[in-house]
Amino acid sequence: MDFFSSNFKLGILGGGQLGKMMLYETRKWDIFTKVMDASPEAPCKIACNEFVEGSLMDFDAVYNFGKDVDVLTIEIENVNVDALEKLEHEGKKVYPPTKALRTIQNKATQKLFYTDHNIPTAPFTRFAYTSEIEDSISNGGLQLPFVWKSAQFGYDGQGVKVVRKIEDLNGLPNVECIAEKMVNFKNELAVIVSRNTKGEVKTYPVVEMEFHPEANQVEYVICPARIEDSVAQKATEVALKVAEHLQPVGLLAVELFQTQDDQILVNEVAPRPHNSGHYSIEASYTNQFEQHIRAILGLPLGKTDSKVAGIMVNLVGAEGHTGDVVYENMDTILEMDGVTPHIYGKKQTRPFRKMGHVTIVDEDMARAREVAQKVKETINVISK
Template sequence: MNYFSSDFRLGILGGGQLGKMLLTETRKFDIQTFVLDPSEEAPSRFGCNNFYKGSLMDFDTVYQFGKMVNLLTIEIENVNLDALDLLEEEGLPIFPSPKTLRLIQNKGKQKDLYVTNNIPTSKHLRFVGLDDLKNSLSKDELDFPFVWKSAQFGYDGNGVKICRSALDLIKLPDVECIAEELIPFKNELAVIVARNFSGEIKTYPVVEMEFHPEANQVEYVICPARINDSITQKAQEVALKVSETFNHVGLLAVEMFQTEDDEILVNEVAPRPHNSGHYSIEASYTSQFENHLRAILDLPLGSTDSKVAGIMVNLVGEEGFEGPVYYENIEQIMAINGVIPHIYGKKETRPFRKMGHVTIVNRDMVVARRIAEEVKNSIRVISIQ
């Protein structure tokens, strides 16, 4: 197949920052792109050949969009799967496949799959709704504390709540959900697995999410993770086993916990470029976005090795600010060697909205970590009227 400067058309469902960074790679290879997103202000509105505004959950919109392209991929999981099923039936290659997406969209099914395939994960119970869960509590099948998760449409920590007592149940929505055992962990790790249609597989190094000691928020994604070789190997093996189970084409980001007693438990997966792989644009021989593209086009995968150490800091909207965005002190952090901001192109900030990220690269991880803290303490995403 000839993709380069040809008539081949790649469709991307979703036009957020992940789509935007993927488009950079399509431009590098001169591949024609079609993007569908509900917002006409979507970060991906530039850099594609054709941008369409429309709902990703609407059957007709997604189906009609699919009919215009030669291959379809996603940058967000919440898309109309019935439309994808029909398109696939009619012969359109779709990666990740609607079957994989259906398993991943539902956290209950995802967890069941891990259990069926002997993939280590925390214990869980599935419930059709809140009453069902309460029933289970009253019958002592379930005990506090546990982690409540909405089965569908969770994103970036939405749809997750730690429940320590009946008080925590009051505000929960009455939706299909799961309850997971609350497991104390030392580290949150992630491995991105790239797999092309022919079955070539490569894994990126294990990365570590470092949390703020008080706020319990991910502050830094650190590559490589500062863990010992045996944990590294175990995490890689588990990630490969998960990849095998999903039999995906494209990227699969596998999020894991390293427990207090050095077990690796799978938390959840995303079948696409992932926040935990943004560091790869600067630090890796091949960025996650380029490898996603190579994988779905069945091109040879690029090296997933790192040139240098990489740390990623998310730029999220500061609490108390809403409106036209202003990046305070961005010039100051740009004066530091190896500091590269990525601004996603969203005009308006609001508290905790992902507005961009900053990558810190350095030959020395200790120096990179120190600079990352300096970056985190300098830049603020605010609004000035």
């Protein structure tokens, strides 16, 4: 099939920043794109060839959208899988495959998948409803502290809470969930695995993630991770094992814990471009978004090595600010060497909302980390 400057049509479900950055690559190659999102102000709207407003969870909306494209992919997991499954059964190319997406979409199912395939992960207990947890604690079936995770619809730190005492359960939604044993870890790591339609597989270097303690969001992504080579190898092997059993097409971002005794445990995965791979736009030979397009179209996968050390800083809405967004001190960070900001195009800010990111590249990792700290302290995402 001819993808370039042709009648081929690529469909993307989700119009957020990941889709917008995917569109950088489709525009580079002149691939026709059609995007659907519930928001008329979705960041993708300005960059795709055709935009459809519709709910990603609505069966008919997703099914009708998918019928009109040649290949269908996602930039967010919260989509109607039943509609995608029907399209797949009718011969439509859907990537990631619905079998993998259905497993990943539910955190309880995802954790059971790891257990079934002897993939190392933190011990957990599955609950049909959050209300069942208190009885389990009272009866000695569950020990405090633990991490509560909603089985579905969690993202960017939402649907996750550390429970240290019974009172911490107050106010949590009464939904299917898991209670996961807290891991005493040295580092949070991630590996992005790419796999194309022909089964070719490549991995990106292991990255290290530093999280905001309150928002449970990534603040910094550091590539390469500052870890021993043996640990990096182990992390890559675990990520490849997950991909081997899930059989994704496109990208699979595997988030990992490095324990105090250097064991590697899988935290969770995402079957799409991921926050942990944003550094690759400036730092890698083939960025993650181009690699995803290559993979789902069955093209040869690109080189995943880094050209220089890269650090990504997330730009999130400042606490106490809701409304029309203002990026304060942008001029100042643009004066710094090796700094590239990416603004996602969301007009309204709110506390901890992902509004953009900044990549810092340098041949010297220590220097890049210093600049990243200055960027974090300088730029402010506030409201008017």
